[in-house]
Amino acid sequence: MSRSKVEGAEDLVEALAKEVDGTRINIPFEVDVDGNSSDEGEEAVDGEGGDGGEKSKKKKKKKKKSKSKKTPVIKPNQGRIPEEIPPPPPESPEATSKWDKEIVKGTKTYNLPAWGLLDDRARPILNIFRTPSCKKIELITPRLRLRQCEVGDLTGVRRIKMEPIVQKTQLYGSPSISDIKDSFLNRYIRSRDEYIFAITALNPSQLKVQDPGHVRISNRISNGEGYLGNIALSLTYPSASPSFLPTKGKIYTQPTFERTHNAKLEGKLFYEIHPQLWGQGIMSEAFEEVLRFGMEEVGCDSIASDPTTGNEASIHLCTKNGLTFSHTTNNMYNKPQLFHRITKEEWWKRNRPDKGVEDRWGGKEVCRWCMNFRLAPPTIQCKYCQWAKYCSRECQKADWVRNGGHQSECDLEEAP
Numbered sequence: 001m002s003r004s005k006v007e008g009a010e011d012l013v014e015a016l017a018k019e020v021d022g023t024r025i026n027i028p029f030e031v032d033v034d035g036n037s038s039d040e041g042e043e044a045v046d047g048e049g050g051d052g053g054e055k056s057k058k059k060k061k062k063k064k065k066s067k068s069k070k071t072p073v074i075k076p077n078q079g080r081i082p083e084e085i086p087p088p089p090p091e092s093p094e095a096t097s098k099w100d101k102e103i104v105k106g107t108k109t110y111n112l113p114a115w116g117l118l119d120d121r122a123r124p125i126l127n128i129f130r131t132p133s134c135k136k137i138e139l140i141t142p143r144l145r146l147r148q149c150e151v152g153d154l155t156g157v158r159r160i161k162m163e164p165i166v167q168k169t170q171l172y173g174s175p176s177i178s179d180i181k182d183s184f185l186n187r188y189i190r191s192r193d194e195y196i197f198a199i200t201a202l203n204p205s206q207l208k209v210q211d212p213g214h215v216r217i218s219n220r221i222s223n224g225e226g227y228l229g230n231i232a233l234s235l236t237y238p239s240a241s242p243s244f245l246p247t248k249g250k251i252y253t254q255p256t257f258e259r260t261h262n263a264k265l266e267g268k269l270f271y272e273i274h275p276q277l278w279g280q281g282i283m284s285e286a287f288e289e290v291l292r293f294g295m296e297e298v299g300c301d302s303i304a305s306d307p308t309t310g311n312e313a314s315i316h317l318c319t320k321n322g323l324t325f326s327h328t329t330n331n332m333y334n335k336p337q338l339f340h341r342i343t344k345e346e347w348w349k350r351n352r353p354d355k356g357v358e359d360r361w362g363g364k365e366v367c368r369w370c371m372n373f374r375l376a377p378p379t380i381q382c383k384y385c386q387w388a389k390y391c392s393r394e395c396q397k398a399d400w401v402r403n404g405g406h407q408s409e410c411d412l413e414e415a416p
């Protein structure tokens, strides 16, 4: 996927036109709908990110003086890999027979429509595909809960994407509302080749919502509740590399670091946050944790970010976290991007100096639908084949009723 976005092919239109079936989309393009990493989290203000003028400069100075920890001392990442989530209790015989009746040959399958996903008609289908385990992946930092996006986040997404102050720092420019709606659902709700986290506050009153200044009235926020921004880790690898998605006839396992290394798996970070929350290190906190997640849990071989020229805040975020500048790329928006990257070795050395690289999840059996590797190994198995395993019935059903899903690949015929 990297190919497209590096060149700036991340055109919104292209993204939306991308084929969309029920789920397992290898979204090379849509990945970038919300474009380049830019955000500026805090620092846009703090760092000068282009806008803000006088006011932000003053702020910046003040901050620099009072912050003695801005010295280039490397503080190892404090994030931790959580305990594995235990398996669900055994199923009751009643539940088993109920599910067995739903998961039979000939069950109707669904595609999610590429357009109009917000229609009430599509909602129940979306709910089948987004299982409880799909929604479960989240990251916790001292002040934040990075959770999966929900349909209800759309208003929050719009407030940021429609805001000119934010748009200046992003590649995508000024999308229309309907573009946002559709790309939101395509990417945020259903993508499987990237992790997109909604940024929310653990304690909303703890965050300082700044005066709106020039933020458009319709885009203003008055508190730190709900969706505040997002940060995505998009997985890319050369097209010649084998896919990491579940394949027919094989029990799905979490890719080992060895495999991700051979495949040159690279994560790319994209992020943005509401401008009234800039200047308090929120994005910095999220960035650090998603970087850790990508390295320590997903097993990326490298992670990159390519802020647009002049987005000092975002550039600072990169360098602060050990991503070093490698080259400038161009795109159709005529906003050169500064490509920054950190390798697996560099990250581990910086952040886990006392221990070598440890592959916590690699090689374990994982649900072939949600692919949530933090869950205990799957306990539900397809009764027609030996290799389709799931963490839950919801995941099994999702895979069964997806057009082109397990119902079409299962060894069903050979079953008694």
Ligand SMILES: [Zn+2]
Pocket: 131, 133, 134, 367, 368, 369, 370, 371, 372, 390, 391, 392, 395
């Ligand atoms: Zn699952």
Ligand SMILES: [Zn+2]
Pocket: 382, 383, 384, 385, 386, 388, 406, 410, 411, 412
């Ligand atoms: Zn099967």
